[in-house]
Amino acid sequence: MFIPDIYDFEERAAIAEYEGGLSRREAEDLAAQCQGFRDAEHYWQWLADYVLTKRIGR
Template identity: 75%
Template sequence: MSRIPDIDAFEERAAIAEYDGGLSRHEAENLAAQAQGFTDADAYWQWLADYVVKRRVP
């Protein structure tokens, strides 16, 4: 992934999917991550963690 994820969009999409869509938090975060091109929320959070640690786009 070469594009930097939009954290605000991720959080907003996950919240809407959870509260309005009736999904679990895990399902909602997976949906939000997939909307940004990640396979799931775990891949999204790992990308962000790598970015913070390495201080560069993975």
């Protein structure tokens, strides 16, 4: 699996919310699914686990 692109996630979610009329939760779920995750909760959990175990920014 690749490291998720947080900038792409945020941009897609914002567009889906404001241009697509989705709720923030729906928009974030869609953005997460575009990167291969089940939903936004899965996306954020995976990213948090990666940061903790791989020590990004060290």
